[in-house]
Amino acid sequence: MEITSKTNQKVKQWVRYHQKKYRDEDQKFLIEGEHLIEEAIKHAAIECIMVRKGVKHAFSSYPCYVCSDDVMDKLSMSVSKADIMACVSYLKAPMKWGNRLVLLDQVQDPGNVGTIIRTACSFGFDGVILSDQAVDLYNEKLIRSTQGALFHIPVWRQSLLEALEICHNHQIPVYATSLHKAVTLSDMKRVSSCALIFGNEGSGVSPELLAKSDQNIIIEMTAFESLNVAVAAGICMYHFRKD
Template sequence: MKHIESVNNPKVKQWKKLLTKKERDKSGTFLVEGFHLVEEAIKQGEQILEIIVSEKVGLPPRWDAGAIPVTLVTEEISNSLTDTEAPQGIYAVCRQANSEVQDAKTFLFIDAVQDPGNLGTMIRTADAAGIDAVIIGRGSVDIFNSKVLRSAQGSHFHLPIIRGNLHEWIDKLQEKNIPVYGTALEGASAYTDIPTAESFALIVGNEGNGVSKDILASTNANLFIPIFGKSESLNVAVATGILLYYLKK
């Protein structure tokens, strides 16, 4: 086990750079924080590159890190790697997966969702609902943003999450006779009017503007969730959960 004590160590500087999207894209890696996320990374195995742990914390005895490199750091270094108010003192550097979608039947498409908490919650919900893949369109927050990772609670290691062109994906699925459903407040059908199916794609959109009109124009049908109270709309992550669990056969 290596031990680093200086915040000026080149390794520490590289870890800190992973707090920026620019460096994550450049290096093809990302940083997860906290016992749960690091444990999920260890279970997945292939993506994890190294573990970083504060000398005041240590690795839980139940963990089998195997041949994964572990570096012990000072509390000062550990605290420099976090943007949380109550850091747990444990991190992992992980490789961004080159996700491929094979034989997938159910999809969640995300169009320009900008709130990291919403995006992470939707990824986690898709995972829980047994969705095969999540496709992230242009304009959405970075999928490896630290708040997205915390909200997704390890689901990044459970299912393919792919940045892609939603128009191309819609065309691809419709060629395979997989229905694609948008979400809209106008010109849409109540979601309960649509039959459940073994194959489908659901598109959800930006918190303020919803799914873009050009995407809505290319779907098989657009859905809405009735509002029975005085609220104008549902949070996009909540709406996503309702629709995915309804549509999933």
């Protein structure tokens, strides 16, 4: 099917997904670019493909809408404007609890969260849990920052206090990054299971969660007291990576 008008009902529906409230309402979001679509096909439910007129693609087995330049430019949120996009259903929370988890406490920057998800996937972690106050999982910048890892590792939103209770019930040790009462990361033994808590870019891990931590950890540095949360998370996840 070809779409040439920006006022087409399908276009209006897709444009709504630029806003969180409409994504949540329909449980759908948009992705841009061939690479993300290829990754989504492996683990997600793709509703349809939108492609710029004249652009060839390899996704003919899915419902496809051939769109004019005006329509694609309206749908795309990237600076370079995508030639191909897809509408995807929200991802489902995992049915089983993993042994190696990353918990993000009110982390707000979508680029940071996307990078952490990608790193967690790369180092063999089983899932990433976002607190209720963390950035929206389906933010366009966050999705782009994951480079497709979002479709390879479970990521879901949950009360972190509830998540920590489950971790303790499963005898999963909990480690939080903090400057207070902490041991250096290099002194921590690698373990087969763990839950790592990383906090808000400005305020760090909340006191309520620190009180539930089995051990606070700090990354030894020669200058400054703190690192960008995505950098700190990457260093810690590498230390506790899955062999």
